[in-house]
Amino acid sequence: MPEPLFRPGERVRVLKAYPLGHVRTPFYIRGCTGTVERICGAFPNPEELAQMRDGLPPQPLYRVRFLQKEVWPDYRGAAGDVLEVEIYQHWLEKT
Amino acid sequence: MADAPFRGCHDLGGLPAGPVERSEHDYADWERRIDAMAVLLGWKKVVTVDQRRRNVEALPPQAYDALAYYERWVVALGQSLIQRGLITSAELARKMMEVEKRA
Numbered sequence: 001m002p003e004p005l006f007r008p009g010e011r012v013r014v015l016k017a018y019p020l021g022h023v024r025t026p027f028y029i030r031g032c033t034g035t036v037e038r039i040c041g042a043f044p045n046p047e048e049l050a051q052m053r054d055g056l057p058p059q060p061l062y063r064v065r066f067l068q069k070e071v072w073p074d075y076r077g078a079a080g081d082v083l084e085v086e087i088y089q090h091w092l093e094k095t
Numbered sequence: 096m097a098d099a100p101f102r103g104c105h106d107l108g109g110l111p112a113g114p115v116e117r118s119e120h121d122y123a124d125w126e127r128r129i130d131a132m133a134v135l136l137g138w139k140k141v142v143t144v145d146q147r148r149r150n151v152e153a154l155p156p157q158a159y160d161a162l163a164y165y166e167r168w169v170v171a172l173g174q175s176l177i178q179r180g181l182i183t184s185a186e187l188a189r190k191m192m193e194v195e196k197r198a
Contacts, residue, residue, distance in 0.1 A: 015171035018102070020101065022149035026108045027108065028108040030107075046145040047143035047145075050143070051149070052143075055145075072109065081144060
């Protein structure tokens with residue numbers, strides 16, 4: 001597995017980007033900042049697999065935890081509610 | 096480019112929608128067959144789940160909404176086989192006409 005750039009507990013920002021192609025990063029989470037909850041492993045890049053290429057080298061995949069109230073401006077649940085999304089490394093940057 | 100960033104019609108998270116339909120239903124035979132075909136094509140490394148998803152997402156929004164779940168799959172599988180060069184559009188056209196005549 002390639003050396004992951006981020007560690008659990010680290011703050012990361014999801015790229016605020018809207019490219020074409022097959023993209024696994026949900027629209028609503030782009031531009032949001034969260035905390036790495038765990039490293040899930042490394043997998044061939046699905047954006048490349050979708051175009052019939054091999055997706056190598058594997059991309060580290062992270063589970064990133066976000067505060068619900070920071071994702072949805074009108075969130076009315078408990079202040080500590082979280083949302084976790086699995087996001088590939090190339091969609092994340094340091095805050 | 097338009098002001099609004101590009102958003103695929105499948106990428107609905109956070110958009111207004113009705114209640115989630117939680118009832119289960121049994122699968123029809125044609126749905127099982129499409130599922131089996133997708134699994135087989137995956138095992139044979141002909142169509143990845145990623146390629147299938149890409150082709151589902153590429154459906155025009157109107158078609159995406161109008162088609163049932165496994166109808167989207169079968170359209171995406173057909174597109175994938177054409178992209179891979181396993182079948183041609185001409186072959187598919189002939190076959191579809193032949194099947195229509197069976198009815």
